[in-house]
Amino acid sequence: MWMIELPPFVPFFIGALIVSLTRGTLRGVIMVAIPIVSAMHLWLIPEGIHLQFLFLDYQLTPYRIDKLSLMFGYVFHIAALIGIIYSLHLRDTMQQVSAMMYAGSGLGAVFAGDLLTLFIFWELLAFTSVFLIWARRTERSYAAGMRYLIIQVLSGVILLAGALFYASDNNTLEFGYIGLDSVAGWLIFIAFGIKCAFPMAHNWLTDAYPEATVTGTVFLSAFTTKVAVYALARAYPGVELLVYIGAAMTCFPIFFAVIENDLRRVLAYSLINQVGFMVVGIGIGTALAINGAVAHAFNDVIFKGLLFMSMGAVLHMTGRINGSELGGLYKTMPKTTILCIVGAASISAFPLFSGFVSKSMVMSAALEEGFEWIWLMLLFASAGVFHHAGIKIPYFAFFAHDSGIRANDPPKNMLVAMTIAAGLCLAIGIYPQALYALLPFDTGYNPYDATHVLAQTQLLFFSALAFVWLNLKGLYPPEIRSTNLDFDWVYRRAFPSALQKIFTIIWRLDRALRQGLKLKLKVYLTVIAQKNGRLSGLLSRNYPSGSMVMWVAVMLAIYLLLSFIQ
Amino acid sequence: MKLQKKHLFDAPKNIKRILRLLYVCCILLLLLDLIIDRHISHSWENLWGFYPIFGFVGCVILVLVATRMRTFLMRSEDYYSNEGTDDKAITTSGTQSDEASKRKESISQKSRTKKGDRDVDD
Numbered sequence: 001m002w003m004i005e006l007p008p009f010v011p012f013f014i015g016a017l018i019v020s021l022t023r024g025t026l027r028g029v030i031m032v033a034i035p036i037v038s039a040m041h042l043w044l045i046p047e048g049i050h051l052q053f054l055f056l057d058y059q060l061t062p063y064r065i066d067k068l069s070l071m072f073g074y075v076f077h078i079a080a081l082i083g084i085i086y087s088l089h090l091r092d093t094m095q096q097v098s099a100m101m102y103a104g105s106g107l108g109a110v111f112a113g114d115l116l117t118l119f120i121f122w123e124l125l126a127f128t129s130v131f132l133i134w135a136r137r138t139e140r141s142y143a144a145g146m147r148y149l150i151i152q153v154l155s156g157v158i159l160l161a162g163a164l165f166y167a168s169d170n171n172t173l174e175f176g177y178i179g180l181d182s183v184a185g186w187l188i189f190i191a192f193g194i195k196c197a198f199p200m201a202h203n204w205l206t207d208a209y210p211e212a213t214v215t216g217t218v219f220l221s222a223f224t225t226k227v228a229v230y231a232l233a234r235a236y237p238g239v240e241l242l243v244y245i246g247a248a249m250t251c252f253p254i255f256f257a258v259i260e261n262d263l264r265r266v267l268a269y270s271l272i273n274q275v276g277f278m279v280v281g282i283g284i285g286t287a288l289a290i291n292g293a294v295a296h297a298f299n300d301v302i303f304k305g306l307l308f309m310s311m312g313a314v315l316h317m318t319g320r321i322n323g324s325e326l327g328g329l330y331k332t333m334p335k336t337t338i339l340c341i342v343g344a345a346s347i348s349a350f351p352l353f354s355g356f357v358s359k360s361m362v363m364s365a366a367l368e369e370g371f372e373w374i375w376l377m378l379l380f381a382s383a384g385v386f387h388h389a390g391i392k393i394p395y396f397a398f399f400a401h402d403s404g405i406r407a408n409d410p411p412k413n414m415l416v417a418m419t420i421a422a423g424l425c426l427a428i429g430i431y432p433q434a435l436y437a438l439l440p441f442d443t444g445y446n447p448y449d450a451t452h453v454l455a456q457t458q459l460l461f462f463s464a465l466a467f468v469w470l471n472l473k474g475l476y477p478p479e480i481r482s483t484n485l486d487f488d489w490v491y492r493r494a495f496p497s498a499l500q501k502i503f504t505i506i507w508r509l510d511r512a513l514r515q516g517l518k519l520k521l522k523v524y525l526t527v528i529a530q531k532n533g534r535l536s537g538l539l540s541r542n543y544p545s546g547s548m549v550m551w552v553a554v555m556l557a558i559y560l561l562l563s564f565i566q
Numbered sequence: 567m568k569l570q571k572k573h574l575f576d577a578p579k580n581i582k583r584i585l586r587l588l589y590v591c592c593i594l595l596l597l598l599d600l601i602i603d604r605h606i607s608h609s610w611e612n613l614w615g616f617y618p619i620f621g622f623v624g625c626v627i628l629v630l631v632a633t634r635m636r637t638f639l640m641r642s643e644d645y646y647s648n649e650g651t652d653d654k655a656i657t658t659s660g661t662q663s664d665e666a667s668k669r670k671e672s673i674s675q676k677s678r679t680k681k682g683d684r685d686v687d688d
Contacts, residue, residue: 259636380620383624387628454602458617476629493646
């Protein structure tokens, strides 16, 4: 041991502090050095509990390492490094500091050994990442960031409530298997589900990620959802409900992705689709399935990062990201095109690319455990993901009709970051044993047998054939500048407009009631005034109090006058 | 690398070549189905050409359903920023005129912003 056992979030938080105080090259060097040093440090530390103390009778464990958390720890370091290199050209302290803090919070969350520590990092993830959205500095991004923050904080509050219930039930805060047989279990499940983008709680992701900055989205795509996947794998392995939720997550986003115009939003939908595969794996809960889920999370961070980086490069260089405005970029951005295609092949799970070696584990596990229909849904989603992420993204950005845009390849640091990610995609795809050795269980799984390879290749090639056929027939939906309604319509449109209508009705009722009352009062007053007028003719005709006041004033004035005279 | 050659797909001949390559690959893969002895873990896989047919049909259904979804899900681009004005769905029926207007719009867009303009980040 060459250093004290510091939790990995500490170097990142210290790094964020230093970054805020330095400028220029020095800042860049420090930002790149921190994930490398921290990863080397993590590599040397053995598994086990490394930090523990008592807090109000509860044992808190801010730093616990086991195989499950270690996998996420490694990949978060890789993601942080790639993201930092990708954003080296930036001169924006806010973004760079919040990116460091965000990566640190993600690491803090996966090494948290108790629910209270988890909660703290859970909320920090939300508060640090929202600045990556706001850093775009547009009105849209401000509003989207606000919605994002509200939903994320809501998830945190539910988690805290669940943790308190859990503590009172079990007299411990230890973060281990929780299960769904108590109120606490359900609350924590919902909290994880929101961050994991379960169906109907998924729109924070498709809403906010495409509105973030070019570099911000790369960070965002890596941490938040993967922390949620980690938390589910820790607390709810083998919960059958997750299989169905996950299967739904793999299928519904692909429909939205096909008709979406903003290419980064297409990727956001496909992110949900990929997380769906992980959730199914966790739900099945066998050694192979959990391995598959974790391995897929590992690979997804890298290839989804690569895809977001390539689309970010397009946005950075052209200022546009809508499929309807892009096309023909392969002519002037050849490097980005090739790197994007590597990412696309990885997410589509082509043999020899990283997606293949992890997704097939989940699929095999589903079939082994007798989830036949789920397996069919996953197969459909695999074909679908190739369709929208594998073909649509590169096709509409780099090929399709020539948009006339002649943008160059992005700055070197962006290309370096993308090349690292693409290299990892290929390395893991070609030599998966290196990845498998790190997984929580030893299953002796081999993805490269003739059956798997043939089946997957057939599936993909005929999906491509379908794309070609649809395009030639003119059946493929054209890219149109538009907004597609999703579940967020409920809270962005339906709910506010329903509230507005209700309030309009309430105000109308209120006005009618008041007017009626005023009318009644007037009638009574006239009646009384008439009676009063008959009684006292001169002093009070219609308005008794009015004339009274007048006469009092007159009398006081006379008094005043008299006092002057005196 | 082929792609580094400039304007590779400007020639329709090259596109045709790529497509022909794809068709050949597809046929080869179908034939391989007969040759390679697979370990079947489910009876559905026993059907001849299960994966190719599933992939093809699945994708066609996906795209057709998604296109259909546009009729009731699609709104104008500034739907959420425009308070309650444009509530009607864009109709996809008049594709021809749609295409034309779209093209006009994109052209005007092009002339408005110069090449290489950036509106994000630094």
